[in-house]
Amino acid sequence: MKFYFSAFLWVLSSSLGGCAQDYSLAPPANTEQVTVRIKVPPELEAKKMEVMYRSATCQRTRRDAYGEPYKVDGFHGIEVQPQQQGQSDIYEAKLARDGGGACQWHLANVTFGVVHRYPEQFGDEVTFGGGGGVVVIFDNNDSPMGGADTKVDGDLTVEGGYYPLLQESFIGGHRVQLVLWRVTGGYRKYQALSAREIYFEPMIYSNYVVRSVGPMVKKDGGYRKIIYPDGSVQFDGRSGPNFNNLEAIRQAVESKK
Template sequence: MIKTMPIAALILFVSLSGCTNDRSLAPPADSEQMTITVKVPKELETETLEVMYRSAVCKYITHGASGQRVELEGYHGINVQLQRQGQSDLYQARLPMDGGGACQWHLSNVRFGVAYRNPARFGENVTYGAGGGVVVMFDHNRPSLSSGLPIKVDGDLTIRKDYYPWLSEAFIEGYRKQISLAGEGNIYLMYQALKARQVYFEPVLHSDFLVKSEGTKVHKIGSFIKFSYPDGSTVADGHYQPDFRKLQAIRKAAESKK
């Protein structure tokens, strides 16, 4: 069960399949805190902070391919809205590392990010696509919907990454026009920070370097997405997302001429 709530209202009741015992979060007053801070560019906004607690006491029961019983750590997910700090561009949430309760919950991972505040500025019926996300693991449990290996860091985590606006058009299975954030890696950057107590994310948006893409209109061999880069070049080489290194090179070349 996933609920949206302010951080002050963490105590709730959750029951997993077949369980009747109290699985409430009950963070002790002296719990260590995890602080998540995002510095948000003016064109963007924070997405909901998805928080996962896990428990070795209250198990999640599933079954393997042969029908055998499999016990995994129990899970308890909540959504938290990051709060603006005064009139600054910083948004923050503080999470108890120790979720407490009978299940002895512990903070396992968080998922958060930024998105365009007003996609319509890029045209009529433009919606937000993807990109600008971060996943941070605080234990050895793999988050859901994750892929690849996490970047492992010691101590607190500071993330400062470049992003570019990516306006894409798709035609197959219905027309879609979306504005996304093209960055290093896929939709989410994934980290493992076992000793962190501070996570700071600063996305650097290069608004003047828009990349566009036009999807194919028919399924056929040799028909690829066409990317139009801010230097006027076009590429259709089979990739499904912009070439981040090319965008970086274009920007740095333009900046060096100023």
């Protein structure tokens, strides 16, 4: 197994104890692995995975609202670059369940996903703004993105399409960001305690662009205007488009083909 160490995502403080300051990973040669595979469409690309390990041996000290100290599991973050499998559209990474080392690290969670390869195809000023992310939790702790929305037994398959959402803002400077939108622009979060195989197959519906146009000035009732691919408009204070509406529009068009 090969890890691609880029940078710590989380810095371990000197409050880690019990490891004589040696909190490096050292996975045993025969450790069980979790395989993460992503099927990447041409318009998207796989981003680096953010992998967290936890340790009950090397704990951290925190303080409560009264200033009293208490202990929590230590954590160690690395980045792992998924590797293309031959000339295919599959990208893969293998993660050690047992992180080993003096701290006896265990795999806690992984955050991965896709970004748009060419946001400028939606306009010269468009930059990528997020979406297309997945979090899988392998223990009973929350991830850096919070707790799981869905719990699964065994292996995990995550599929589904994303709509390109162009978020245009004016307050604080004009900018247009591309978000891969599903139900929200955030992360899909799962707890999969026994998973050995994680498979993610995203799609993007590039012909069904939805726009979100913010107010020019800050004022009461200055809601965002959501413009759907069929020209219909939503102006009711919701932060993003209704995913079911987008699905209905796309299905209506495709049924006529």
